[in-house]
Amino acid sequence: MKVWFAPLEGATDAIFRRVHHACFTGVEKYYIPFVSPTQNLLFTSRELRAIAPEENEGVPAVPQLLGKDPDQLLWAIGELKNMGYGEVNLNLGCPSGTVTAKGKGSGLLREKDSLRRVLDGVYEKTLLPLSVKTRIGFADPEEWPALLEILRQYPMAELIIHPRTRKDFYKGPLHPQTFALAAEQVSCPLVYNGDLFTAQDCRDIAAQYPQLRAVMIGRGLMANPAMAQTLCGGEALTADALRRFHDMLCEAYGRLYPANQVHSRVREVMKYAACCFEDAARPRKAIRKAKDLAEHHQAVDWLLRDFRLRENPGYEPDSWIV
Numbered sequence: 001m002k003v004w005f006a007p008l009e010g011a012t013d014a015i016f017r018r019v020h021h022a023c024f025t026g027v028e029k030y031y032i033p034f035v036s037p038t039q040n041l042l043f044t045s046r047e048l049r050a051i052a053p054e055e056n057e058g059v060p061a062v063p064q065l066l067g068k069d070p071d072q073l074l075w076a077i078g079e080l081k082n083m084g085y086g087e088v089n090l091n092l093g094c095p096s097g098t099v100t101a102k103g104k105g106s107g108l109l110r111e112k113d114s115l116r117r118v119l120d121g122v123y124e125k126t127l128l129p130l131s132v133k134t135r136i137g138f139a140d141p142e143e144w145p146a147l148l149e150i151l152r153q154y155p156m157a158e159l160i161i162h163p164r165t166r167k168d169f170y171k172g173p174l175h176p177q178t179f180a181l182a183a184e185q186v187s188c189p190l191v192y193n194g195d196l197f198t199a200q201d202c203r204d205i206a207a208q209y210p211q212l213r214a215v216m217i218g219r220g221l222m223a224n225p226a227m228a229q230t231l232c233g234g235e236a237l238t239a240d241a242l243r244r245f246h247d248m249l250c251e252a253y254g255r256l257y258p259a260n261q262v263h264s265r266v267r268e269v270m271k272y273a274a275c276c277f278e279d280a281a282r283p284r285k286a287i288r289k290a291k292d293l294a295e296h297h298q299a300v301d302w303l304l305r306d307f308r309l310r311e312n313p314g315y316e317p318d319s320w321i322v
């Protein structure tokens with residue numbers, strides 16, 4: 001089974017991707033959280049830290065663009081081609097209010113004329129194969145058949161579908177029938193994304209849709225960083241592997257950031273990973289409450305030393321994390 005790592009703004013940054021790729025096998029593509037070209041036709045230094053080839057050395061990374069102006073998007077695609085990338089992804093899914101208010105991300109799904117204009121513009125002239133990551137509507141899954149009718153007209157490198165509407169954000173119900181409709185109607189490669197929280201969830205969806213090119217996993221891989229490795233026949237997650245991953249992240253972030261920033265970044269990673277342990281509410285709370293890096297290390301040591309990994313480790317929805 002092919003596994004893509006979903007882009008998670010604020011979590012799967014360049015350092016995270018490099019360390020994950022060094023520690024675990026099985027992820028064939030890491031989608032970079034979106035960059036958003038503007039009329040200046042310049043990437044910000046923050047964006048360059050995410051997409052610069054030297055930041056992604058050795059990592060099979062795919063950049064993602066967010067925007068609604070075909071010329072700006074085409075400029076960015078040209079720049080990414082010059083950097084050596086072989087494909088680009090377009091974001092039609094971001095549910096954030098500041099993004100949709102500008103008619104970008106999933107905001108494009110409620111303005112079909114804009115959507116057609118963007119897709120016409122970029123697909124006519126794109127210099128790289130272009131895939132799309134989409135939700136299935138803005139407010140209602142009933143919007144999907146008409147959206148699909150538009151999307152299927154373009155030569156997409158692949159179509160990644162997160163079967164929720166914008167209104168559902170990341171917690172609302174999935175709408176499996178919308179993916180089934182796409183599987184019937186779309187001729188480009190299809191990728192399923194959404195609530196694949198354990199390796200078993202991935203096997204189930206792959207069995208249901210044998211034509212899938214890949215599964216894209218976000219929170220499941222954040223919780224169990226060995227999930228793709230396991231799915232590809234490699235070693236299941238161990239506390240030692242998690243320890244090594246955590247310590248390498250601390251070291252790599254420590255080379256760039258002050259201790260308080262290292263702490264907030266690795267806390268984010270460990271709050272997901274704590275989902276993989278049995279009855280681990282107490283160390284999980286200790287990770288959440290740790291005031292500094294020293295307290296964080298104590299809480300992580302406690303978790304890894306005294307708690308057992310669950311049978312089928314993965315993400316568990318919780319009020320503390322998305």
Ligand SMILES: Cc1cc2nc3c(=O)[nH]c(=O)nc-3n(C[C@H](O)[C@H](O)[C@H](O)COP(=O)(O)O)c2cc1C
Nearest residue numbers: 006007008009033034162194195196217218219322
């Ligand atoms: C904190 C966070 C940040 C995200 N950032 C992005 C992003 O930059 N681009 C994108 O296409 N999706 C983004 N997503 C959506 C994920 O890529 C993915 O579609 C979503 O988490 C559902 O997959 P999952 O259930 O496997 O986590 C983000 C999701 C979360 C929770």
